[in-house]
Structure formats: C-alpha cells, structure tokens
Amino acid sequence: MREKAKILDQEAINRALTRIAHEIMEKNRSTKELCLIGIRNRGAFLAKRLANAIEKIDNAPAAVGILDITLYRDDLTLIAAKPLVRKTEIDFDISDKNVVLVDDVLYTGRTIRAALDALIDFGRPKSIQLAVLVDRGHRELPIRADFVGKNIPTAKNETVEVRLEETDGLDEVAIVEKS
Amino acid sequence: MTVKGIIMSWVRKDLLGLEYLSKEEIELILSTADSFKEVSTREIKKVPALRGKTVVNLFYEPSTRTRVSFEVAAKRLSADVINIASETSSVKKGETLIDTGKNIQALKADIIVMRHNYSGAAVVLARNIDLSVINAGDGWHEHPTQALLDIFTLKEKLGRIPGLHVTIVGDIAHSRVARSNIWGLTKLGAKVTVCAPAMLIPPGIEELGVKVSHDLGEALKQADAVNVLRMQFERDEEEAFPKQLEYFQNFGITAERLKKAKKGIIVMHPGPINRGIEMSSEVADGANSVILEQVTNGIAVRMAVLFLVAQAREENAA
Numbered sequence: 001m002r003e004k005a006k007i008l009d010q011e012a013i014n015r016a017l018t019r020i021a022h023e024i025m026e027k028n029r030s031t032k033e034l035c036l037i038g039i040r041n042r043g044a045f046l047a048k049r050l051a052n053a054i055e056k057i058d059n060a061p062a063a064v065g066i067l068d069i070t071l072y073r074d075d076l077t078l079i080a081a082k083p084l085v086r087k088t089e090i091d092f093d094i095s096d097k098n099v100v101l102v103d104d105v106l107y108t109g110r111t112i113r114a115a116l117d118a119l120i121d122f123g124r125p126k127s128i129q130l131a132v133l134v135d136r137g138h139r140e141l142p143i144r145a146d147f148v149g150k151n152i153p154t155a156k157n158e159t160v161e162v163r164l165e166e167t168d169g170l171d172e173v174a175i176v177e178k179s
Numbered sequence: 180m181t182v183k184g185i186i187m188s189w190v191r192k193d194l195l196g197l198e199y200l201s202k203e204e205i206e207l208i209l210s211t212a213d214s215f216k217e218v219s220t221r222e223i224k225k226v227p228a229l230r231g232k233t234v235v236n237l238f239y240e241p242s243t244r245t246r247v248s249f250e251v252a253a254k255r256l257s258a259d260v261i262n263i264a265s266e267t268s269s270v271k272k273g274e275t276l277i278d279t280g281k282n283i284q285a286l287k288a289d290i291i292v293m294r295h296n297y298s299g300a301a302v303v304l305a306r307n308i309d310l311s312v313i314n315a316g317d318g319w320h321e322h323p324t325q326a327l328l329d330i331f332t333l334k335e336k337l338g339r340i341p342g343l344h345v346t347i348v349g350d351i352a353h354s355r356v357a358r359s360n361i362w363g364l365t366k367l368g369a370k371v372t373v374c375a376p377a378m379l380i381p382p383g384i385e386e387l388g389v390k391v392s393h394d395l396g397e398a399l400k401q402a403d404a405v406n407v408l409r410m411q412f413e414r415d416e417e418e419a420f421p422k423q424l425e426y427f428q429n430f431g432i433t434a435e436r437l438k439k440a441k442k443g444i445i446v447m448h449p450g451p452i453n454r455g456i457e458m459s460s461e462v463a464d465g466a467n468s469v470i471l472e473q474v475t476n477g478i479a480v481r482m483a484v485l486f487l488v489a490q491a492r493e494e495n496a497a
Binding site: 086 | 207210211213214215217218221222223225226227228256483
C-alpha cells in the first residue's frame, strides 16, 4: 500500500459538505420532509455533518439515521475479514419522506444497491437521493449520485481512503495504490 | 484482529455448547444479537442475509418455544425452514442419528438445529456431517442459546456481566440450562450461586466455579438476578402434589422473599412457568420479572447464531 496523493484536506472537505448541504436544500426546499441516512461507518458521520450544515442554512434540524447494510451485501464471502453486524438506528418513519442516503465513496454501486434494499424494508419513502463525498467511477450497477463532493478518476488497483476526525483523528481524502 | 475487544470473526461450523467457546466468542454473539434486535421492530421484519439457505429443525424431544423461536429467527433472516419431529419421522422406524443427519445433508440443507434427549448427541452429529449443527438442548448437557439469551437479557437490563451475582434456583442436577448458564456466566466474569435441595445439586458442581446454597433467602441476599428453572414434577405423578407444595414453601420465589432480596433483583425463567411451584403468579407478572423480554431476546440471539455459523460455512467453502 503506497499513498499516491492527497486529494482533499479538512478545508476542502468542509467546503464540499457545505456546498452539498446547499444543493440538498435547493432541491428539497425545506427540512420538513427531509431526512439524512448515513451508511456505516463513515457515511454516518458525514450524514451528521451534513445535517449540522443544513440546520445552519434552514434553522430547522433534519432527522438523521444510521444504516448498517451488512445483512444486505452480495459479497459477504469475498471480504477477507468478515464484517461485524452493527446496529441500524433509524428511529423515525421514513414513509413519505425525502431520504438522502449518505456515503463516503461511491465505487461499484453495490453498497448503494444493498442500502436501497434495506431502506425499502423500513417503509416507502417519497424519494431517495444519494450524496457522496467522493465518486471514483467504475460502476457495476446503474446507480448515480445526486450530490457529489468531488469526482476522482481512479484506476482499479487504487483505493480512495476517506479519513474523518470521528474515526481516524483527522479529515482528509487520499488515493492509495494497492501493491 | 480486535475492535474494542471484540474478535472480528467467527470460525466455528457449529454451536455445541458454551463450554467450548472463548469469552470473546460469547461476546461476539452477544454484540451481533444486539444488532439483530432492531430487525424485529421494523415494518418488514426480515433481512435477506440467509436467503437461499435451508435450516432444519430436528427435534427428538417435544419443544414448542425453542423450536418456534429458532423458526422465527431463521425466517427473519429469509432462510427456508423445515421442521422434523421425531414422533412423526423415520426415527420411529429405527433410523440412527447419524443416518438421519446424512440424509438431511443429502437434501443439501445448510444448518441443523437439534434438540435431543441424550447428552452429547449434538457433538456426535456435528462430527459426522459437514452441515452446521446448533445444539438446541442435549440431555442434561447444554442448551447454549437459552443461556446466551439469559446473559443477553441480563446485560441489557443491568448494563454489564462482570461482577454480577447470579443465583440459579431449581433442579441443577438435571438442567442443561443451568450448565450452559454456569459456563457462560463464569467465562464472562459473573459470580454464580446454585440453590436447591441437596438431592438436586450434582456432586462436584463447585469445580465449575460456582457456590452451592440450600437456603434460598441467603442466596437471594447478594443476587443481582435469579434464574429460576422449571421443575418437572409432572414426570412422577404419584407423589407430585406434596412434593410441589414442599418445594414451593422452601424454594418458590414469592413477593415476600423478593422483599428481603437485593433491591431491583431481576427474575428470569426459561419457561414454561409452573405458577405456584417455582414462583408465585405475583412474581411471574411483577415488576422484577423479565420473562417475556427473554422470549423476545431469544429471537435476536438465535438470529445471531444462525448468521455467524452460516457466514463461517461460506468462508470455509470459498
């Protein structure tokens, strides 16, 4: 593993999230029917940050939930370390809400496919939108993001590492080359 | 590979008893169960994790609650469930346990959940077939998922296991529930006292790291929780009644006794309850009782166990 380049620093991440927050409000107009649901692990922290940014714009909080998609994955056996099943925490009704799904990196689209399946089991939202900090391309399913922090073209032997203060002690996004 | 003291992966094909598990493995099951609990509160109480997997409930002893709990757990994971009861199967015609297991294997099932009247039956079956075997109670040996759900409930109610005092009351000698609880609780650092008339305490039980008491009042004084076992007096009908009355007077849990026990003591029972024998109705339905929560938690615990062994099977096959 070799770090190739730093793509975003803390300031750039903050700016991207603030812009996305404005875009979410532009599209949805009010927080009344809006909720943000972050995909564990880092998407959950990003959802919380977006909710804070939205509250600054609209003076009204949007509901925030956390989704664990382990039970909906199609690649359980392909992952070397078996993922722990963590808690899903959505303590509000998503029916007739505009749900913004939040994740750190959009890659093959399989995580989002799993998240969509999971969300539908919680109710029937009015709409589901997707916000990601980084879109690195290489989609394997017909899925796209509505809100993107930064598009980063990558090779398949590279990975995009999003580091967030809440879990990693600092905010940055880097491209890492797999050896 | 540890995250906050939890091991990352489960590698066992089977769950045969808590005696064979490490503290970390028990904690992994409990934390996985904690995540699964939420599934039963959803509008659609189902996740696709075990889609396409077949779970066979193989029951050589009558059981309703354990079998139904496993069936509900498997179905909430989207597995297909088949129930075989020995009274209506080829077991009646003399088929051996291993032959039955191999036939189920030939049906391309994935997991067998077995209840059997002989101690060690689950271990024998697991050794002879490639399918995962989950022990749902074998003779007087173990009933691991019952103990896991008891411990899960304790942890949920009291916030921790290490340092807790748990008293188990009843027929310790013939109880797989007691044995599994003793293994699990002591591994996690709880202090266990078993309390019963001398004839119902097996000799040498102290070697498992438990205290023995014949005085219920004394055993309840220190206890954060009391786990009350079912007495099976119905098995000897002739002398049942006087024995029941005597037992209730000396070892039945009553509101009167709870008043003298530690404040906030939790009362558990694996069910079905004999009201007026092991405990009074007042206690069974009272504020200290968590008996119905145990039933709810049993689903989450069994979902976790089914999921973990299924995941380990896939891993081994890959």
